[in-house]
Amino acid sequence: MPDSVASPSVTPLRRFFAAVVQWFDSDYTPGGAERMRNEPDKVDWVRCIPFIVLHAGCLGIIWVGASAFAVWSAVVLYVVRMFAVTGIYHRYFSHKTYSTSRFGQFLLAIWGGTTVQRGGLWWAYHHRHHHQHSDQPEDAHSPHVHGFWWSHIGWITSRRNFPTDYSTIKDLAKYPELVWLNRFDTVVPVLFALSIFGLGAALETWAPGLGTDRWQMLVWGFFVSTTFLFHGTSCINSMAHLMGRRRFNTTDDSRNSFILAIICLGEGWHNNHHRYQSCTRNGFYWWEIDITYYGLKLLSWTGLIWGLKPVPKSIMEEAARADHLATIAAAQRASTGNLDAATLKKVVPAAAAIAVATATASESNLPKKSEGPGIHKNVAELTHDQKPADQPKAGK
Numbered sequence: 582m583p584d585s586v587a588s589p590s591v592t593p594l595r596r597f598f599a600a601v602v603q604w605f606d607s608d609y610t611p612g613g614a615e616r617m618r619n620e621p622d623k624v625d626w627v628r629c630i631p632f633i634v635l636h637a638g639c640l641g642i643i644w645v646g647a648s649a650f651a652v653w654s655a656v657v658l659y660v661v662r663m664f665a666v667t668g669i670y671h672r673y674f675s676h677k678t679y680s681t682s683r684f685g686q687f688l689l690a691i692w693g694g695t696t697v698q699r700g701g702l703w704w705a706y707h708h709r710h711h712h713q714h715s716d717q718p719e720d721a722h723s724p725h726v727h728g729f730w731w732s733h734i735g736w737i738t739s740r741r742n743f744p745t746d747y748s749t750i751k752d753l754a755k756y757p758e759l760v761w762l763n764r765f766d767t768v769v770p771v772l773f774a775l776s777i778f779g780l781g782a783a784l785e786t787w788a789p790g791l792g793t794d795r796w797q798m799l800v801w802g803f804f805v806s807t808t809f810l811f812h813g814t815s816c817i818n819s820m821a822h823l824m825g826r827r828r829f830n831t832t833d834d835s836r837n838s839f840i841l842a843i844i845c846l847g848e849g850w851h852n853n854h855h856r857y858q859s860c861t862r863n864g865f866y867w868w869e870i871d872i873t874y875y876g877l878k879l880l881s882w883t884g885l886i887w888g889l890k891p892v893p894k895s896i897m898e899e900a901a902r903a904d905h906l907a908t909i910a911a912a913q914r915a916s917t918g919n920l921d922a923a924t925l926k927k928v929v930p931a932a933a934a935i936a937v938a939t940a941t942a943s944e945s946n947l948p949k950k951s952e953g954p955g956i957h958k959n960v961a962e963l964t965h966d967q968k969p970a971d972q973p974k975a976g977k
């Protein structure tokens with residue numbers, strides 16, 4: 582990590598006001614975005630106040646109570662928006678695993694904005710960086726390097742991780758409408774929250790039999806659902822490199838976990854994904870449930886998206902061999918009772934217990950970059966300006 586380059590000219594007061602402005606304009610970086618990114622990791626408490634308010638808002642259930650409609654709304658909005666995180670921010674903006682029109686891309690970006698996980702360009706920048714430096718010191722959210730809590734929630738509060746590095750996502754940054762949504766990344770979440778509040782008000786008037794109201798809908802549909810959505814997504818950062826089985830001998834410690842695949846609609850097949858990032862599906866077999874892929878398939882039938890990319894035959898052949906080897910390795914390890922939990926030292930006890938219980942087929946040490954198969958380079962290629970999103974509709 583680079584040494585601190587904080588300038589003595591940036592006073593605490595100036596930094597305070599800059600953080601407040603950044604609530605509304607995430608590209609406001611008076612000292613320069615590059616300098617911010619080179620600072621050491623440190624929680625920016627002022628910048629994080631909206632994030633803290635999001636969590637505190639869940640306590641509103643004490644005052645507003647619950648109704649079946651409000652609780653089910655929270656569940657449905659979790660699923661619909663987890664799909665946006667995985668199917669849009671991840672499989673489209675980060676990896677371009679399918680195509681859409683420019684207008685379709687804009688609609689997807691707005692849908693993604695309702696997740697309250699900052700802008701799609703910020704998300705894609707960090708995610709591509711994760712693939713390029715997985716479980717290495719530069720990886721912003723590796724549980725092996727930074728510990729469980731930092732990888733789960735700490736890294737997103739760190740001042741150095743706030744600015745978007747547009748130079749690494751040129752294929753997206755060339756669209757001003759996407760840059761605008763990324764820069765003013767509170768606009769969509771605020772409109773989304775107001776819409777839920779308005780829906781609650783309408784139901785209060787027109788459907789009193791449902792027993793809900795505007796404040797109850799706001800608390801359950803926005804605060805509770807969004808907070809669960811954040812922590813569900815974060816489980817991939819904190820757990821998907823600790824918990825589950827490894828099919829492919831990738832250069833990181835990514836794993837496949839059924840539990841995480843359910844929580845995150847298919848993202849739990851993380852080892853598959855680290856081995857090959859350019860296909861639309863993360864579950865490579867029919868039994869690897871990948872709800873996001875099923876949703877994207879449905880969406881492709883509407884014509885909004887097309888060109889879903891399959892898993893290459895060579896990868897499936899490698900998977901067949903790798904699965905066999907993993908089974909042998911697991912059997913050998915089970916027979917000797919040699920479960921190595923050394924990599925879990927920094928994990929909280931509960932997470933460690935889950936991880937140890939499910940890590941029977943895992944590698945105990947991270948392979949060096951030079952040992953594993955060459956990682957798929959598509960992320961690196963995407964950082965350079967490539968074809969526009971609105972390619973001719975083909976290859977459906």
Ligand SMILES: [Zn+2]
Binds near residue numbers: 671675712
């Ligand atoms: Zn990815």
Ligand SMILES: [Zn+2]
Binds near residue numbers: 711715835
């Ligand atoms: Zn990963």
